[in-house]
Amino acid sequence: MHILHHLAAAVPLALAASTDAPEAASWVDPLLQQLVTGLSNGMIIALIAIGYTMVYGIIELINFAHGDLCTLGAFLALTIAGALGVEAWGGLGGASGVVILLLASAVFCAGLNWTIDYVVYRPLRNAPKLTLLVSAIGCSFILVNVALFWGGLPMGVFGGGVAAAAPKDFPGLVSDDNLLPAAWHVTFTASDLLVVSVTLPLMVALTVLVRYTKLGKAMRAVAQNPTAASLMGIDVDRVIGSTFLIGGALGGFASVIYALYNNTISFQMGYRTGMDAFTAAVLGGIGSMPGAVVGGLVIGLVRALSDGYLEARWTNSVVFGILILTLVFRPSGLLGAKLRDKV
Amino acid sequence: MLLLAAAVVLGIIDGPLKLGLVDPMRGVLIFALLGLGLNIVTGFTGLLHLGMAAFMAIGAYAFAISTCDIYPFQLGFWPALGVTAVAGALAGFLLGAPTLGLRGDYLAIVTLGFGEIAQDVLKNLDAITKGTQGINPLPPPSLPLFGEFGSSPAPWYWLFLAITVLAVFACRNLERSRTGRAWLAVREDELAASCMGIAPIPVKMYAFATGAALAAIAGGMWASLYASTGEPGNYDFQISILALCIVIVGGMGSINGVLVGALAMIGVANIALPKLASWLQQKGVVNASNVLGSPNNWKYLVFGLVLVVMMRVRPDGLLPARLERRKAGGSA
Numbered sequence: 001m002h003i004l005h006h007l008a009a010a011v012p013l014a015l016a017a018s019t020d021a022p023e024a025a026s027w028v029d030p031l032l033q034q035l036v037t038g039l040s041n042g043m044i045i046a047l048i049a050i051g052y053t054m055v056y057g058i059i060e061l062i063n064f065a066h067g068d069l070c071t072l073g074a075f076l077a078l079t080i081a082g083a084l085g086v087e088a089w090g091g092l093g094g095a096s097g098v099v100i101l102l103l104a105s106a107v108f109c110a111g112l113n114w115t116i117d118y119v120v121y122r123p124l125r126n127a128p129k130l131t132l133l134v135s136a137i138g139c140s141f142i143l144v145n146v147a148l149f150w151g152g153l154p155m156g157v158f159g160g161g162v163a164a165a166a167p168k169d170f171p172g173l174v175s176d177d178n179l180l181p182a183a184w185h186v187t188f189t190a191s192d193l194l195v196v197s198v199t200l201p202l203m204v205a206l207t208v209l210v211r212y213t214k215l216g217k218a219m220r221a222v223a224q225n226p227t228a229a230s231l232m233g234i235d236v237d238r239v240i241g242s243t244f245l246i247g248g249a250l251g252g253f254a255s256v257i258y259a260l261y262n263n264t265i266s267f268q269m270g271y272r273t274g275m276d277a278f279t280a281a282v283l284g285g286i287g288s289m290p291g292a293v294v295g296g297l298v299i300g301l302v303r304a305l306s307d308g309y310l311e312a313r314w315t316n317s318v319v320f321g322i323l324i325l326t327l328v329f330r331p332s333g334l335l336g337a338k339l340r341d342k343v
Numbered sequence: 344m345l346l347l348a349a350a351v352v353l354g355i356i357d358g359p360l361k362l363g364l365v366d367p368m369r370g371v372l373i374f375a376l377l378g379l380g381l382n383i384v385t386g387f388t389g390l391l392h393l394g395m396a397a398f399m400a401i402g403a404y405a406f407a408i409s410t411c412d413i414y415p416f417q418l419g420f421w422p423a424l425g426v427t428a429v430a431g432a433l434a435g436f437l438l439g440a441p442t443l444g445l446r447g448d449y450l451a452i453v454t455l456g457f458g459e460i461a462q463d464v465l466k467n468l469d470a471i472t473k474g475t476q477g478i479n480p481l482p483p484p485s486l487p488l489f490g491e492f493g494s495s496p497a498p499w500y501w502l503f504l505a506i507t508v509l510a511v512f513a514c515r516n517l518e519r520s521r522t523g524r525a526w527l528a529v530r531e532d533e534l535a536a537s538c539m540g541i542a543p544i545p546v547k548m549y550a551f552a553t554g555a556a557l558a559a560i561a562g563g564m565w566a567s568l569y570a571s572t573g574e575p576g577n578y579d580f581q582i583s584i585l586a587l588c589i590v591i592v593g594g595m596g597s598i599n600g601v602l603v604g605a606l607a608m609i610g611v612a613n614i615a616l617p618k619l620a621s622w623l624q625q626k627g628v629v630n631a632s633n634v635l636g637s638p639n640n641w642k643y644l645v646f647g648l649v650l651v652v653m654m655r656v657r658p659d660g661l662l663p664a665r666l667e668r669r670k671a672g673g674s675a
Contacts, residue, residue, distance in 0.1 A: 132654075135655070137584065138647040139651060145640070314467060317460045317463040323453075327442070327445060328441050328442055
């Protein structure tokens with residue numbers, strides 16, 4: 001729905017532009033617009049997908065609760081935005097408001113993700129993998145319910161009288177004005193710019209962390225072989241905890257960008273967005289971080305093109321179809337290493 | 344056996360004693376059947392299945408299409424239920440054929456995706472499925488032995504109890520059959536089983552199809568009870584997880600466990616939570632407009648806690664299957 005919402009605003013703009021200049025081929029502009037929308041959404045999906053892929057890479061758990069963690073991050077951001085009255089700050093104040101929301105949500109999600117690992121997953125480290133997966137599904141449901149209650153709290157910030165389950169409007173702190181000259185026929189808004197300017201540095205920072213720091217080295221070692229890593233003096237539980245911490249923080253950033261980009265959040269958004277992100281992680285090759293980014297961009301584009309050229313009501317089926325086909329025909333994904341069952 | 348006997352006794356004494364328990368028990372029986380289906384897939388064969396609701400939906404629509412008077416078939420209750428079971432088995436086979444070679448967690452995700460696609464397809468193919476309206480009204484069954492299927496819940500209860508008894512015996516016999524032993528062998532160790540001459544994929548396929556057929560029957564019963572398929576969105580991920588909770592609470596692979604699990608989960612979700620909510624409202628702790636006041640708003644939390652706590656303290660469930668199960672390093 002959220003993408004629809006955005007498209008509904010973007011497509012008529014592009015169409016209107018193309019009627020002004022009839023000599024331009026009429027199908028190019030909407031296509032370009034969908035590519036922009038798709039890539040922006042794709043970057044958000046990629047940021048969440050990294051959270052899935054990091055955890056899977058290290059403990060082979062499909063962390064089902066990750067999407068719903070992001071939901072809570074968005075709810076926290078909405079609560080803070082309401083409490084501080086960020087919407088009225090304007091100008092430079094608005095920009096600092098966005099930074100506050102991003103950081104608060106990232107810290108909150110990181111802490112919560114670490115806590116879930118500590119309380120729920122850590123005692124099950126030696127249990128069968130499906131036991132862990134079922135626990136993760138349980139956590140996901142608990143978080144969904146927390147978000148539902150959160151949405152129903154009489155805090156006034158959500159606008160009085162709105163039902164708990166109803167989607168909440170997120171204040172439009174970032175403008176949807178076109179930054180490009182009108183003659184280009186494509187809208188690239190400040191929201192699109194925000195998405196790029198937050199996700200790209202985060203991805204670079206993460207790559208540096210994993211490649212060049214001691215913690216990153218430890219993470220790669222644990223992913224390869226936890227027993228051997230612990231024999232080398234690596235505190236495996238601490239490394240796994242850090243992985244949840246980092247994945248959670250990325251999810252927190254993503255949730256705020258998502259909310260600012262789509263201007264609406266709901267207690268169930270984590271399920272859909274989480275499935276998109278998980279599909280992206282699988283498509284890119286689960287366990288591979290560049291794969292998660294590529295997968296996220298592909299899924300974002302597929303969603304936008306399916307909304308535009310097929311029908312929006314089939315988009316979810318298209319995404320799930322891609323997920324199933326990838327798992328059946330290329331379980332290692334586009335960029336993933338060949339997976340083997342550990343015997 | 345004891346449980347089924349208790350159910351028969353309940354059916355007899357409920358009317359005279361005005362317990363009013365037969366009414367909600369119909370839901371318990373429907374979900375017991377769904378749980379029995381999932382138990383074959385997850386309990387016996389060890390495949391985590393997160394899309395049982397899809398087979399329930401397929402069953403409900405197959406039943407509706409075979410009985411509703413807007414379609415040319417208009418079969419009776421039992422033939423329609425037969426068609427439903429076949430449709431479910433076929434769907435299970437279609438899902439299983441390409442995917443059963445996958446590793447455990449990947450298979451779980453594929454079944455989840457199937458559940459979502461099934462909802463979308465049922466919603467979007469509105470020429471056949473009537474979209475979000477669902478197919479209705481369905482005629483009430485007319486069966487001589489059970490009396491008049493009107494407003495009284497008793498005939499429904501007896502009919503559903505009869506189906507459940509049949510399903511329990513079928514499951515019990517299947518478990519002890521050659522196929523059933525092959526299911527258990529594949530669950531315990533796929534590699535060892537295949538070394539013993541069991542072909543894992545056909546064996547799993549059989550489990551998938553049988554489980555799907557039982558889930559489809561549950562869907563048919565549901566549609567028949569409410570005289571409508573309801574909207575496709577009813578058969579969502581929550582239902583699949585409810586089925587999983589039923590199997591896990593009761594004990595994976597234990598038929599009695601499924602019955603207990605269905606009683607516990609549906610009892611909590613449909614009986615205890617509403618009672619608790621109305622009690623809290625009377626006490627003035629919450630009111631109906633408050634988010635905490637609606638029992639529906641607690642379901643996710645209950646399901647989630649059940650899964651997390653059971654996995655932590657009693658992964659084998661309340662009534663574990665009798666067979667000795669391997670404790671560590673389950674086959675992934």
